[in-house]
Amino acid sequence: MQHLYALANPVNVEGQQRFGIRGEKMLGTSIYDLRKLAKGVRDHELAAKL
Secondary structure (H helix, E strand, O other), X not given: OHHXXXXXXHHHHHHHHHOOOOOOOOOOOOHHHHHHHHHOOXXXXXXXXX
16 A cells, blocks of 8 residues: 555646546556556455555
8 A cells, every 4th residue: 555655646636636536535646557556466455445
């Protein structure tokens, strides 16, 4: 989870909000970074948190 928070990008959050994407816990992480991170996840509990 710490790696995910390290990838947070407030500039992306602003861009997402311009397109009507809203949420309480937005990190602004790009889908490309999320896919790279997901490939390394082999822990089902962690996967459920993501």
